[in-house]
Amino acid sequence: MFERFAIFYTPTGPLADFGAAWLGWDSAAGCAVPHPQIAGIDVAKVTATPRKYGLHATMKAPFRLSADSGPATLQQAVADFAARHRAVDIGPLALGQDHGFVALRPVAAPPALQDLERAIVTELDPHRAPLTAADIARRRKAPLTLRQDRQMLDWGYPYVFEDFHLHLTLSGPLQAAQAAQILTALQPMVAPLIAAPCIIDAVTLMGQDVAGMFHQIHRYALTG
Template sequence: MTAPRYALYLAPPAESALWRFGSCVLGYDAEAGIEPAFPDLAGFDAEEWHKATAEPRRYGFHGTLKAPFRLAEGVTLSDLEAAAAACAAGHHPFEMPPLEVRAIGPFVALVPAVPAPKLADLAAACVTELDGFRARLSPADLARRRPDRLSARQLGYLEAYGYPYVLDEFRFHMTLTGPLEEAERGHAMNALADAFHACGADLPLTVADLALYVQEAPGTRFRLARRLPFGGGR
C-alpha cells in the first residue's frame, strides 16, 4: 500500500472571496470536500471547463510552499504536524500582495503583481525546516521530474529538497487551469481576470496560517487536513 503524501500550502481563509473564487474555478473545495459549481466564464461551458481544470483539481486551490512528499521512515504524522506548527509559529500574519491572472507556460495562474519577499521567506522556511521529515525521492520519482530539462541549480535543489523550484528558484503562484492551447489560454486568461475582479477576490487578504494538505492514495484528491496558525494570532 502506497503511503500518503503531504504538502505545506498557502490556502486563503475558507470565508474569503479568494478561496471561494479558486475553489469554484477548480470545481473542488479542498477544505469542505465538496464540488462547488463552476463559475460562469465567457466562452466556456461547464464540460469544457471541467476538462481544462482536471489536473489542478486533484490538488485543490493553493499556493505551494513545500511540494508534496511522503514521510521518511520512522517519522509519524504527529511529528510532521508538530514541526509544521512550530514553523508556522515563527511567522507573523502579513498581507498577501496583489494578485493578477497570468500565464505560466501553458497554464493560467494567479501570481503576485509585485515582489513578495514574505511569501518567499515563508516558503524557504517550510522547505528547509521540514525537509528532515521527507522521504528521499526514488529514481522513478526523480525521473518524473524530467531532470534533463532542469538547470544545474534546479537539479541540485531537486536532489537536495525533492523539488527543483525552491529558494531562489521559487515563484509563488496559485494554479487555475491545466495546460491549455495558446488560443484557449488567452480566452481563459481574459475570462478568469474578469471573474477574479468581479467577485471581489482581488481585495486585500491577510495570510495568517500554513495549510497542511494530505493525499491519502495515488490518484485521490488532496484535502486540507489542518491549518497551523502563525505566531501573533490573526
C-alpha cells in the same frame, strides 16, 4: 489515510469559494463542487490538471513521510513552525498566463515571501522521505537547470528558493488563444476577490488520498 503530505498556502472566504467552484474540488471540505457554466469553455477540461490540489499555492511540494516521522509528528512540527513565523503581506494578486497556464500571482513579491518559503522548505524537510529513483526520473523529464536538479535531489523539488514563484493555479497547460479566452472570462470574476492585498496568514498541512485528491488536514495561523 494519506499517501503524501504537502504544505500549501490556501485562501479563505470568497476567493476560496471561487477557487473550489472553478476547479471543482473543495480541499477544505474534501468534496467535489459543481463547476460554473461558462459559454464556450469546458471548465472541467481546462481545470483537470490542477483540480486534485484545490486552490492553493505550493510552499513545500508533496512528499512521503520519512521513517522518523509520522502524521501526528508532522502536524506538531507544522504547528510549531506557524507559531514561530509571522504572516506576510505579499501585496495585490494579478490574473495572468505564465509558463503556459493561467494563475493568480503577486504583482511584486516581497523578500519576506522568499524567506518564508525557504524556512518552510528547510525546517520541515526532516519529515520528508528521500525521493525514489522513479521520482527522480520523472522530475528529470522536465528541462531542469543544474541548480534545479541539485535542489530536487537535496530538497525533493526543483523549484525552491530562487526558483520559487508563488502562484495559485487556475488551469492546466493552454494554447495562447485558449488562455486568452479563459483570462477574458475570469477577469471580471476574480477582480473583486483580489482587490485587497493578499496576506499569507497561515500555512495549510495537506494530505493526498489514494485517489490522488488533496485534503486540508489543518490550517495553521502564522502567529510568530
